[in-house]
Structure formats: structure tokens, C-alpha cells
Amino acid sequence: MSPEDLSKLTLVSSPAASPDGSRALFVVSRPDLQQNRYDSSIWLYDGRSYYPVTSGPGDSCPAWSPDGQTIAFIRTVRQEGQPAQTSVMLMRPGYEPVPLFTWSFGASAISWSPAGSSIAFLARRPLGQGEWKDYSKREALVIERLPPFFNGEGYIFDRPRNIYLVSANGGEPRRLTSHALDVSDFAWSPDGRSIAYVKQLEEVHAQYDELRLINVETGEDVQLLSKVSIAGLAWSSDGNSIALLMHRFERGLSSHYKLHSYNLKTGELTKVELGLDRNLLNSVNSEARGPSCTKPIQASGGWLYFSVSDAGRAWLYRATLSGRVEPVLRPEDAVIDDFSVAQSSDVVYYTQMNESEPAELYVLRGTSGKRLTSFNDDFLRQASLPRAFKARARARDGTELDFWALLPRDAKGKVPWMLYIHGGPKTSYGYGFMVAFHVLASAGIAVVYGNPRGSDGYSEDFADIRGRWGTVDYEDLMTIADEATRQFQQLDPGRAGVAGGSYGGFMTNWVITHTSRFRAAMTERSCVEFYSDWGTSDIGWFFDEDQLMAQPPWKSAEQYLKASPMTYIESVTTPLLIMHALEDYRCPVSQALQLFTALKVLGVEVKLALFPGEDHDLTRSGRPKTRVEYLKLMLDWMKGHLGEGR
Template sequence: MKAFSLVLTSLAMAISGMAHGVEIDAKHIERIGPVTQASATTLSKSAQADALRANVVAKLSQANKASKVRVFNQALSWQAATSKVEGEGWLAYRLPVSTQRFTQGTLTVKGLENPQVYLNGQLVKSADKVELELANGDYQLMLLADGLQKDVPFGLDWQGKSDVDELDVTAQQTQRVSAEQLFDSKVISNLTLSPNGKYLLQSTIEYQAAQGDKPIQVTELRKLPDNSVIYRWQDSRPSSAVWSDDSRHLAFVANKQIQLFNVADLTIDIAATELDNVSGLQWFGDSLLFSWEKPFKADDKATSKRFQALEDRWSYWRNNSQLYQLDVASGFIRQLTDSKITSSLLDSNADNGSLLLTRSPVDYKAPAHGITQLIELKVADLSETIIGEYRSFSGALYADDGMYITAGPRFMDGTGMQDPNIEVNDYDGQLYWRDAKGNVSALSKAFDPAIGSMIKLENDDLLVTVTEGDRSPLYLFDKRKSRFSLIDTGVDMVDGFSVATKQSSPTLVVAGTSATAPQKAYRMSLNSSRKQVLFDSQKQNYADTRLGKIEDFDFTNKHGHNIDGRVYLPADFDANKKYPALVYYYGGTSPVGRHFTGRWPFNLWAAQGYVVYVLQPNGATGYGQAFSGRHVNAWGKYSADDIIEGTKAFLNAHSYVDAKRVGNMGASYGGFMTMYLATKTDIFAASMSHAGISNLSSYWGHGWWGYGYSGVASRGSFPWNNPELYVEQSPLYHADKITTPLLLIHGNADTNVPVGESHYMYTALKLLGKEVELVEFNDQDHHINTRQARFDWWNTTMAWFDMKLKDEPQWWNSLYPETTDK
């Protein structure tokens, strides 16, 4: 994106090492008002003053310079702050401000009655002197006031805390992307298209600062193709929604009820009530199938718990869910399954009166130390037939003369393996066909992308989600031709999709993002690439946002493998400058996708002045079975070499990156990779490990998914038969080799990778006198998802790298000041 020419006014000057206060040039400030008393009451006199002001700021923030703002009978527009003030009443001022580093200082407001200072729409303080702490970024500063003081001219002064705390007032028309945008902006969370393609049930989620961690969630029934809303839910929103085959009724769960929405007259009937913990609705002819869970109730007086199995480390394992059938006409419900093991519904066939379901009994005899029973149930007499027991299984769907199955390459004695002489990764999903006689054939053996979910069309073709390199597209599988065809969805990463299964030329709706493009949703036909835009986050939330460019960067490693990568450039990139860089990877079994946002905001890091290199080392799915198979019994052996070699190649190819200011980070398996890399190289100037594994044996024995995941990643290897793997590949046992400053971040409620994994490394490095920091996030699990905690986590990460790679410790010191308190 071409950088806009900016007019900058420096607002801090260094005098003998001290910051000097400077008045902000009023030519960069805009004013609206005064709003006369005939039009609106004085904001500060109402008991609801804060809410009134917040609403005013929200509305004014949306108004551009050319647009009119009507306040009751008074038409207003933004004008120069230096223009003559006509009349009396409350006023608003705004100005854009930018920082190029973490900046602290005091804003002094002169000449206003009862000023309130807002930053990006959020109240900072009601005062004429306001302390500001600003991360590297672009902001809108707004002031509300009840009026002007007599004989005191309006003005704003900035006093930086030190000579580095410069505030820039700019004439720019766009802003760099912010953390709040990436987290708060509205996105589509679910799409459910009617079988005839005429109606779309769409759910969205967004956040507002005033709401804190509570999301704003809305579900709407929309009519296609005009995308008009015909019904809306905000409270008691539908869950488990499913359309009847004739598209006349939408069944869903709400308020502990199964409800039926009639599209013709927009009425709702209650089909069943007092149904707590009900989910997974499916139509079965004129009846409904559903899962009903009975939560396990522990003895609250018990002082101990006897474990029944390794699965008892899972909080939900003793809950029991069984299948039920609801006769919609009469409201009668009958139980279809009754087992001590949860029964999970996969698919149903009303024509032959059968269901496909799974159960997972405890069985540790072979990796991955679990087993899945695939069962067919006849609804007429409730008889069950076990089709098979599998250790590599994901799902199954009925088709006219058999069924589709998704599973790993080893399914049915390795039917899906491309080469029986290589190691394969059981997480590398494959597609199979099981005919009516029980014969199984592999459909995706020659197809490198990893198969994910699947939906069957009326003609028995499939829509499948796949992992293909660092993208997650949709493919159509043509059953008759046994061929996969890529669908042009217009996005790199499909977040969600739905298809009209009863159309001869099916309509598809899809929502997704790309690396530097926020979420869009389209309506299209499977037989055409023409698209109708249904939702565009770019227009709604990022219209005035500028992003840096992204470039592909692949290299060939020493073994001749192509290693996929991409590079994010700062928004205002200048090739003549030297930039610090951040290297990110996962290293586990999944590639790092090209999502626009998420827990790892590459676009935000680039906006804060870093070049970001993301690479996909050996072990990732989506690049073929040989590539993903190198994940097994390796624990860093291949991936660490790829990351080190890739970083060197990246530095050699990008002269604008300062090789002495390169940091690296990863989470979970990527956190393990970060610690492991620290024992192998000093190429990085600083590192961050989030929720990383430091001791393979302890994670295997205690982690939430430890033994099961290790059954794939360490297939056939245990501490007693392969101690070399569990010791030599564990970073903890090589902590003495670490010289890179290391930040360890962990949620102290992490059940997947227990927080002790970071404590082990912290203890080792402290005793060794190495530079290490440990930051725990209270009550956070493996993923830090709540709004404020997410911002604090992002800030902690970037403050660490600012300190180590930019020699700017102020942000870190502000977040974590030195203290003698105990």
C-alpha cells in the first residue's frame, strides 16, 4: 500500500536530557460545536453524564470532516479549531496523534470548562491534566467540554516524561491497525444455509470496550439473494440450528427448549421443553435426533477422587451423552442409545432408518492410545452393529451405496499411506470410501492437502475443508470422477461455510480471511466463480486502516525440502532503513495459517515497526505425508534446523533487517520449539515461549492431551524404551546451553500444558544465572481469550521485544516496574 504523505509536528524537545513541554499546533485540531442549549442539554449536569458522553463520542468518531452531524435541530460539521466560536454550549475537539514507540507524558487542556479526554473513543480522565501511556500506534484524541472558559484561549500542551516521549500530530487520513480493531471488530461466527438456498441463518460476534469481556452476539435470519433481515435474535439466541429438508422449518435449541421456527409466518412453536444440555440436532424424516448430556455430579463432601482412567484428567470425561428422538407432531421423546460410554451421532439416513454413531472405550493397547467404535444403529428395533474399531478415525457420512470416512493415513492397516516405507503423521487427515460390502479404498492418497471436515451434496459429491500449506480452502470431491477441484472462495482461510444441499446447482455461502484482508462473506454457486458480497469487515471496521505488504519467502533446506514462508512488512516500510525482526513458527503438526487476525497478530507486530517472518518447518500437515511424517519421534530434530536455516536465509535475502535484532517466539509446541532453539543457537537476540513444553516426560504424563498427543508425536516411544528422545529432546536437560534472554509466558490455569513446564525452565535458568522472565496470567488456560487479558498478553510480548530488540525498556518497565514489595 502506498504510504500517505504525512505532515508531522514534533511535540517534544530535548534540553539537557529533560523533556520540554510544547503547545500543540491548533491547525491539526478540529472542533464541532458549540451545541447550543436550545438543541441539547449540558452534558455534565445529567445523572447519566458518563453514558451520554460515551454515546456522543461514539457518534462523533464516525463522522468524517465532510459529513454533517445533526444534534436535535442543529446541523454541525467538523471545522478548524481556529475558526470563530459562535454561541455557547458544549463542544468537542479531535486530533490524530501517532507514536513510533511506547510514549508517556501529560496532556494539559487549557480554556475548556469541565474537559473530558477520550482516546480512541474511551474515556481516559475528566481533568485538565491527563497522564497518557501510548503504545506504538495511531490514535484519535477527542475532548468534550461543557463550554469555553472566559478570557482563557483554548490550547493543548504536551509534556513528555523524558526526551524520547515524542507525540506526533499528523494530517494523515489513515491509521495503522490496532489491537482493539483486531479483537473487537464484528465477524461472522456461524453460517447455516437452507437446503433450497433461499434463507441464511447468520451469527456474528463483536466486542466493545464498555462491555469488557462480554461479547455482543447476534443471530439473524436473512433472505437471499437480497440479504435482507427477516428475523433477529440477540437474547436467547439459537444453537444447534438445523433446517428441515423442505426449508420450511428451522429447528434449534434455546431456553432449554427445542423450538421450531416457521419461515412462512415467522412464528415459533415449542417442540419440547425442560431439556438442559441438549445439542446436535438433526432432522430424521419428520422427527428430530439430538444428543442429551448428563453431567457427572461429584460428591461435594468427598475428600478424594479415585481416577478411573487416564481420561479422568479431562474435566468432562465422566459426563455421559446419549441419543434421543423427538416426534415433532406429538412431542413424544424416546431414548435411542443407553450406554455407559458416550454415544456421538455422526450421520443419519431416514430412508433406511439407520444412524451412524461412535463410542470411545478406554483402550491403551496401541498408539495413539485410544480407540473409536463406528456403530450403525437401526432405529426401528434399536439394534446396533459395530462396523469397526479404529485407532485412526475422524468421521463418517452415509452415501447411496456406501459411506465416506475421514481418518489418518494408517486407517485400515495403512490403506491411506502414500509410501509404506516412510513415517506418517496420524493427524494428516485422509478421505476414504467404504462400499456396501465393507471394502475400503483410499480417495486422497495422491492428494497432499490434509482433509478436515466434509459435507455431502445431493448427488453424493463432497465439499471438504483441507489444510493446504498455510491456507485452508474448500475443495469439491467429484465422486464419479474421483477428483478433487479447488473452489475459488475468494479467501485464503475459510472460517465457516454452508451449502444448499437440495439444489441441482448448489448455492454456497462462505466466510473467511486472508493474510492482509479481514473477513468477508460471499454467496456463490458451486458452478460459477461469480460472488455476491454478504459481509465485508474491511468496509465496516478497517476502511481507514493501512497495512503493510506481505511477500512470500520460501527456501530450500539442506535436505532439498521446500520450506514455505511469508514476510510481513511494516505499514510505512522504507527499504533504506534497518528494522528489527520477529520469527514465528509452530513446529508441531499444523502450519501457521494465513489468518488476518487471531491470537498471533502478525499485522499488529508489523504496524509496530517489525518485519515478521513466518515459516512452516518440517512436520506440518498440508505439504504431503512425507513432510508431515517428520513430526513423528523428532521433537525438534528437523524443525529446529529448518527454523535456524530459514532465519539465516531470510536475513541474507532481506538487507533491511538488522541481523543483530532478531527475536523468535512460539506457543505450545511452538513454545517448546523456542526453548529447544535456545539450546541450539544464539542467532536470536531475544526469545518468547508461551505455554511451552520444557520436559517431554512430564508433559506426556501430566498434560491434558499429553499421552494421546505423544501417541502420535512420539509414536511407540516411552521414557523407558527411548530415554534418549525424552531427555535429549527436552530443553530442560540442556538449559545450561542457553544464552538468549528468554521470556516465559503461561496461563496459571493451563490444563493442556501445565504451568509447571515454564516453571521448570525458569528454575533452571535462575539457578544458572541466565536472563529469564516468567509472567503468569491469572485464571487463563492454554489460550488467552478474554479481551483485557489478550491485550495484556500482547503488550507483554511486544514490550519484551521492544526492550531487547529496540533498546526501549520503558514499556516493559511500565508494565512490570521493579519493586521490593513481597
């Protein structure tokens, strides 16, 4: 697989089952190198075949009306130098779509009312009545709230995300909520009279959510829960309870999301005991995902459906609020990515991938799943991508550590290899499709990747490394590297590289400031110094305090500096490639500049690649040409320092 082969992938995402389960909508996206964009359109599986029902190129988020007769979706039109225009569209299969409205404030998470008379959605729009002026055309940006910006969205300080309603007959959307802090999710009550929604509780303590209930007609708006973190919500069929994927920060931001029930009659919150010490979200990394509006928890027939992350896999489970739980889809070596459950049957449409095959659409009827699409088959036959070998290492304290080795196909003799470190840290590697890994393996460079402590997919205790960044996680990664060279004799210990992005970039920086065992390194969208990251990242002031178990830096300067690779920068001898997006608001570009400047002053070989117009998600959703250039830079750097693999 070459860097340019990115354009040969088809991304299948966001399935939406029709109410009776006989049909499904889904999104098909393709990277277009010539236009330097992703072309996405809505497709329909009609029970026999599948075909496009919209022309794109910016269509996403399909949703069936309750009677199954009409489709709603979001269309985004982008023109050079102009704000993107977003429409919520309606269409009947076989007819041309028509816009309900068009505006420049975006839209996401569209959801039909139970009666089918209106559609709710989320959008960022200023609360004031005056004309809104694009940030690039203002003489000054006057900011009074945190955060000024958010990764992937740019400046947001005066356009909070709220719930809007639009009639299914069209017209101007009506703002339902008017909060200065963001709404992140919502769900209609079964009778359509109310909407339960999740909103940021406090500006400074931005990790806290609140659960609220608003009457759609009267606007009466009450708080149900506060100081929680909620990843998803769904109503019980009788309308008496709300199911929540949530936690109360028992282990700070390292906490697992668990199933809870909020009783609207009594106001009682109950944790549903499932006997699963796993996070009830899909946290497996992949660089081959299309746009998705899939809800993380869905209700149907008295059951609640949700993902379970386990050892590099993502499974689909279901449970009742009384605590009955059972697996629905539990593949040994795959990721159940997006899913949609039909309302009047047990039919589930889902996308499934593994580490050598991008996602395709499947359907589950009864107990057997069936693959429905084959978009990537021709490319896979041509590319003949290898599967990874799963292995285990044992830490000094006996903890077992999962890792995988992706070896070049038909490699002869010893090969160079890279230890790749995932971000988060509370995400995981495993059976998600990683473009960069296959580009490296196709060039003869093996890739070793695994889940040190701090990763998701294991117990909550395993995930919780607050206050211990750069300690047990570093030791686990070195254990994985040692065990990889012992188990896989093809790996040349003298030609090893190390790389990672976000938290993985932090760990790459930590690795090269604490060992010289790697011949070359690449750090992507990374943090190197926490003292300044605290006040310049879009989440830094609360995330850094939580993960370092520290107070603000003026009260805990020593903790911030002790945890920062920059403190140990004089130990670096490893040649380093720094990759960073200029509009990365999660790990600001100042982090890359500090690292680059320090290594230049110290006389260490270093190269800095900056990517205009890209953000923290460059390797996952950056513009196609930029992603290809990134892959070429990575490949040239590693081949130049580790040698040819074949």
C-alpha cells in the same frame, strides 16, 4: 492495530444453507471488553440483505429443518458462579424462539432427522441416574478413567459425550447411545432409521476411533470399523454407503485424512483415489474464528464436499465415491474456512479470509463467488493493515519451504522482527488472520512465519517428523530465518526475536537451548520436558509416544530426555517471557513452572505470566480482557528487548 482493537473485529462463522440454497443462516460474534465475553447471535441472509434473527448473546450452531421452515440453534446462558445453562431452541423466521429443553449438560452438533420430527445432538451427561454434583462442590474427585480432564472442557471423567434425541415438539431429551467413552461425530441415514457415529474405541489407546451404526427405534448398535481415525462422515444419497474422512495411522498421528467409502451391504472399506497428497481438512491457523458447527464433509447431489489444505491455503473440493474429483473454490491467497452446501442445488455458502482480512460470508452459484457481508470493512479502512509477502527458502536437502513476511507499513530503515512458530506440529501458517501478527506489525515489529517440515498443507512425507522433533524442523526454521533476512533487507539481523505456542512453544524452547542468535523470546502454552508431560497432559500418554516414536517413559527415558529442551537448559542466554494458562490441560502449567524455575536458578532473565480461568486456546478464544492483556505483555516484552520499530 492495537491490542484493544480486538474488540473492533466481527467474527463470521458457521454458515448454514437453506435446503433450496436461497437463504443462509450464519453466526456473528463480537468480543465485548466491557462484559468480558463474546456476544454471538444468529443472522439470516434472505437473498437480498442480511440481518440478525436472534438477540444472543450466546447463540450458535444454526440448522434448518428439512422443509426450510424452521430454525434450530443452541443458546448458552452463563451467570457468574453458576453452571452454564444450554437450550436447543426452535424458531420460524419472524417469530420469537422457544426452547425445546434447557439443562446444564451442554449441547453441540445439532442435526435434524430427515423427516424433521426430531433433533439429534451431542452432550456430556453422567450415565447414572443419581443427581450429578458439580466438581467444585465435591469433597473428593474419585477418578477411574483416562483422561480425568480435557482442554477447554475441564473435568470429564464421569460425564462421557453421547448422542441424544429430542422431539421437535419439545420434551426431555432421550439418550440414544450409552457409552463410557466419547462419541465425536454422527450422521443420520437418508431414511432417518439409523445414525452412523464415530466413537473413541479404547480408553488407553485413545487415538483409536470406531465407526458404529445404531437403529434409532430399536437401539440395535453394531460396530462397522475399528482402530481408525475419523474426522468426518456423510451418507450417500441412496443410503448404501458412508463416506469417511479417515486414516489407519499409516504415519501415526501425522497421517493425512483421506476419502474412503464404507459399503453397508458388503462391509467393504475402499479408499477413494483422488490423486491429492494433501490433508482433506482445513488446518490453517487463525486467531479470528467464531464458534462453528460446520461439518468437514458434506454430501449433495451425488458429490462429497471437503476442504483441502495446501501451502497455507484452504480450498474447497468435491468428489464422487467413484473417484471423480474437481476443485470448487481454489483461491490463490485465501482460506475457505467454513462452508455449507445446499441439499437441492449446487449453491455453497462459505466464509473466506486472508492474512489481512477477517472472514466474511460469501455465496457460490455456478462458477462465481460473491461476497455478501462487510462487517469488518470500517475497521479495515481505519486500520489499513498490510498484506504479507510470500517467499520461499530452500533447505540443505533441496526441500522448498514456504514462509511469509508481514512488514510494518511505511517502515523506514531497519526494523526489529520476530520468527513466529505455529503449533501442532501438523497445522500451518499462511493466509489465516492472526491478531498478534498485526499488533506487532502496527508497533513496528515485522513478523516472519512459515511452514517447516512437520507442517500440514504439503505431502504426507513432509508432515511426518515423528521421532525427529528438534532436528529437521529446527534446521528448517533457521533456514527460513536466514532467507528472510537475505530477501527482506528491512529486517535487522541483530534485533530478532522468536516466539510460538504449543508445539511452537516447544520449538521456541528448543531454539533458545540451541542458539543465541535471537535477542528475546516468548514461549506460550509450551512443553519443555516430555517425561512428565506424558502423564499430566490430556493427550500426553498416546501423543508423546506417537510423536517421539517411543514407549512409555519408564521404558524409554533416554528418548524423552533427549527430545526435551529442559535437558539443554544450561545453554540458554536469551531473555524469555513465558505465557501460560492455568487451566491448560494440553500442555500443563507444570511445564511453564519447570522452565521458569530452571531459568531463575540459572540467573537467566525470565518473566512468567499466568492466566487464571484460561486454557490452551487462550490466544484464539480466551476472554477478551485476557487476550488484550496477553497482547500487551507480548508487545511490551518485545519492544523492550528488540527496540522500537519506528
